[in-house]
Amino acid sequence: MKPNYLMSADTQNALAGLRRWSLVRDDSGPHRVYRDELNNVYASVTHILKETSPQWQKDALDRWIQKPGSALERDIACQRGTLAHDHAEYVLKTAAKLARNSANKRGSWRTGNDGLERAPKGITSWAIEKAIQGAPKVPWSASGYARGLRSWIGENVTAIHAVEFAIHDPRGWAGTADALLDIDGTLCITDWKTSVNARSEDMLANYICQAGAYSLGLQTLTGLKPKSGAIVVARRSGAPQVRLLNELELRGAECQWLERMDLWNSQQVQNS
DSSP states (O other), rough: OOOOGOOOOOOOHHHHHHHHHOOOOOOOOSSOHHHHHTTTTTHHHHHHHTTTHHHHHHHHHHHHSTTOOOOOOOHHHHHHHHHHHHHHHHHHHHHHHHHHHHHHHHHHHEEETSSOEEOOOHHHHHHHHHHHHOOOOOOOOHHHHHHHHHHEEEEHHEEEEEEEEEEEETTEEEEEEEEEEEETTEEEEEEEEEOOOOOOOOHHHHHHHHHHHHHHHHHHOOOOOOOOEEEEEEEEEOOEEEEEEEEEEEEEEHHHHHHHHHHHHHHHHHHO
């Protein structure tokens, strides 16, 4: 059964409904799954990517896990990643509210060809600046990472459509997308990552595939088809590593994700 918001032909209402449609994360089993209000089960996008990664990536992860101190290092990395994510989420949600209030007062909303309403770029830029100025301080351990994300947001985001929203697809996957934004006027599925060091293209491959999964889920749920993707890797130095995906690359990422899903489904059959 489809959720009720899909019955609306209005794209803006469909996106608003997506923000209301909640999934419950369940970590009680052997791997993370998500459940909807009808108790349908969806495998986690990140878990599927882990299980279907090339063997060299699995071997590298195993070697790292076996290193002395790796558990502590992982915990520290998770903590600073959460702090940086929370900071970006605060900035975007606060800016979206400020921009919405200002655009409402001025009656200055504009509807794009994709059916989404947008505040003028100037209002969005002002709102982001105000949100950054009022953001809570981030602990020193994550301050460089947070600074990089907010700087990138301030320099590139021209509209904010959704922040930290659940994505699922009836083909069996689910996850949480960090943001749906306009980057220089183009609808972009955006994901935040953190890393001490720069990531090679091989190491970014799973992140790119993840963007494809979220893009496909968004299309299924709302009819919206992002024209670009952005993987923004926050780094300790404050200067993020940014991998932008043009429309052709994003469509390719969607195909790669479907191939990974085929592999995942084959694995489940073999293990059953």
